[in-house]
Amino acid sequence: MAFANAMNLLTSHGFSCDVTLEELVNWFDVQTAYPDLSLDQVLRKPLLIVHEIAELAEVKRMGLPIACDTILKNRSRVYEAHLRAFEVELALAKRVHDLAHIRERLREVENWTTDPLLPRRLRPRCRNLHAQAEEALKECHHLHSKDLRIRRAKREDWKPVLLIQQSDSVFPYLGRPSRPSKVRVRDRWLLRLAEPGVYTLVAVSGDEVVGYVRLKRGEGLGSHVGEISAVAVRPDFQRKGVGGRLMNEMFRVADDLGLRRLRLTVHSDNAVAIHLYESLGFEVEGREREAVRRGRKFIDLLIMGRLEPRP
Ligand SMILES: CC(C)(COP(=O)(O)OP(=O)(O)OC[C@H]1O[C@@H](n2cnc3c(N)ncnc32)[C@H](O)[C@@H]1OP(=O)(O)O)[C@@H](O)C(=O)NCCC(=O)NCCS
Numbered sequence: 001m002a003f004a005n006a007m008n009l010l011t012s013h014g015f016s017c018d019v020t021l022e023e024l025v026n027w028f029d030v031q032t033a034y035p036d037l038s039l040d041q042v043l044r045k046p047l048l049i050v051h052e053i054a055e056l057a058e059v060k061r062m063g064l065p066i067a068c069d070t071i072l073k074n075r076s077r078v079y080e081a082h083l084r085a086f087e088v089e090l091a092l093a094k095r096v097h098d099l100a101h102i103r104e105r106l107r108e109v110e111n112w113t114t115d116p117l118l119p120r121r122l123r124p125r126c127r128n129l130h131a132q133a134e135e136a137l138k139e140c141h142h143l144h145s146k147d148l149r150i151r152r153a154k155r156e157d158w159k160p161v162l163l164i165q166q167s168d169s170v171f172p173y174l175g176r177p178s179r180p181s182k183v184r185v186r187d188r189w190l191l192r193l194a195e196p197g198v199y200t201l202v203a204v205s206g207d208e209v210v211g212y213v214r215l216k217r218g219e220g221l222g223s224h225v226g227e228i229s230a231v232a233v234r235p236d237f238q239r240k241g242v243g244g245r246l247m248n249e250m251f252r253v254a255d256d257l258g259l260r261r262l263r264l265t266v267h268s269d270n271a272v273a274i275h276l277y278e279s280l281g282f283e284v285e286g287r288e289r290e291a292v293r294r295g296r297k298f299i300d301l302l303i304m305g306r307l308e309p310r311p
Pocket residue numbers: 169170171173174231232233234237238239240241242243244245265266267270271272273275276279
């Protein structure tokens with residue numbers, strides 16, 4: 001599955017690699033001069049599998065036999081294949097905007113530049129790759145803020161929202177014990193859009209909806225209060241500032257409505273969300289102990305609030 005996904009990622013971005021799963025497994029049996037990552041560790045990260053596939057394809061293209069001493073006997077050429085594989089990995093990481101991966105690998109590329117085993121002839125290329133990775137990191141940040149826009153939600157947005165709400169890293173925090181069904185997500189989305197006093201914004205990257213936030217205005221004596229009743233970001237866009245952008249745009253809506261107070265609730269184990277809300281001026285105002293049951297775990301619910309500074 002992981003292998004097939006990595007192959008799809010490569011081919012969908014125009015890289016063709018003539019490598020089978022069996023060859024990849026054998027590649028991990030080849031002796032190296034370094035303590036290398038295990039196949040298990042690599043299989044957990046699609047871009048690392050991409051690297052290994054690209055490296056093996058390059059080794060095969062060079063006409064080297066795959067045997068247990070291939071690397072030790074052909075150090076210089078395999079290092080070259082390794083650098084070529086990193087070029088492919090970096091190109092894909094940039095395309096999928098995987099900042100965290102680039103950041104993590106940047107440190108390793110820096111180490112390769114001073115590796116005594118790096119052949120002299122490959123040093124300039126390795127330094128150049130390091131510079132490219134640094135550049136990619138900056139570009140991704142930049143691309144991201146340039147590329148992302150926030151707009152009012154539309155009826156047809158329920159489809160991308162369905163994918164967001166059904167993903168493993170989102171649905172447990174949305175207050176549901178199981179993945180919501182398509183009908184439920186669609187009906188509730190349409191219902192909320194039609195509800196007076198409810199405002200929904202979506203974040204769009206390219207032409208894809210990658211996150212949303214919803215605010216519900218209070219009534220009667222609480223008409224100056226807004227409840228942030230939902231915020232979620234597609235897993236591959238999380239921790240890249242999308243949630244922050246959505247919340248900031250919603251603050252503008254709240255301002256236009258003349259709201260004085262915003263409130264929300266959050267599971268006490270949702271560190272990323274709590275960090276985000278605190279960085280935006282929310283404070284923990286209360287704790288409902290063991291208010292949420294997730295599987296066998298009981299989790300506290302935090303009530304957080306933010307007051308608009310008085311003029
Ligand atoms: C919570 C959520 C909406 C935040 O959106 P996001 O786009 O991931 O958030 P951002 O990137 O804007 O901000 C995340 C912040 O948490 C920080 N962070 C990342 N990992 C963290 C961790 N393990 N612990 C604490 N903070 C962390 C980030 O550095 C960032 O802070 P910074 O801007 O100061 O650097 C999103 O992660 C999500 O959809 N989660 C699943 C659904 C959910 O939990 N919804 C909220 C229900 S209350």
